[in-house]
Amino acid sequence: MKPPILHTLLLFVLIQPAWAASPVIDVYKSPTCGCCNKWIDHLKANGFTVRAHDTDDVVSHKYRLGVPPGHGSCHTAEVNGYLVEGHVPAKEIRRLLKEKPRARGLVVPAMPIGSPGMEQGNRKDAYDVLLVKRDGGTQTYARY
Numbered sequence: 001m002k003p004p005i006l007h008t009l010l011l012f013v014l015i016q017p018a019w020a021a022s023p024v025i026d027v028y029k030s031p032t033c034g035c036c037n038k039w040i041d042h043l044k045a046n047g048f049t050v051r052a053h054d055t056d057d058v059v060s061h062k063y064r065l066g067v068p069p070g071h072g073s074c075h076t077a078e079v080n081g082y083l084v085e086g087h088v089p090a091k092e093i094r095r096l097l098k099e100k101p102r103a104r105g106l107v108v109p110a111m112p113i114g115s116p117g118m119e120q121g122n123r124k125d126a127y128d129v130l131l132v133k134r135d136g137g138t139q140t141y142a143r144y
């Protein structure tokens with residue numbers, strides 16, 4: 001007979017990596033946004049658990065989460081208290097969750113062609129993933 005606490009610990013050890021591998025992300029988007037859905041597919045393909053929320057008022061979430069003026073895109077998301085605005089690659093979200101910077105989150109302003117969910121053949125426009133700091137200022141987090 002093993003004490004139940006060992007079973008509990010074993011269960012935790014077995015399950016915990018699965019939690020880490022599948023972060024839950026809330027995505028706010030308009031019901032008719034096609035590229036938002038494609039970005040959601042990209043997140044799912046990269047192991048995220050996505051809770052999609054259709055709304056006609058994505059803007060209020062941008063205010064709530066602190067998207068700096070002029071840095072908006074088509075959808076706004078929230079993961080572990082961080083803001084994720086626009087077509088941010090899943091890889092950079094994972095890096096954010098791992099590094100846990102003191103910041104509001106990540107933005108890819110507008111909708112660059114070639115970013116995840118914005119594929120158009122072989123065309124890839126250059127774009128930056130920006131880290132939004134607590135004070136609303138931004139710095140380059142990754143270049144594509």
Ligand SMILES: [Cu+2]
Pocket residue numbers: 035036074075087111117
């Ligand atoms: Cu889009």
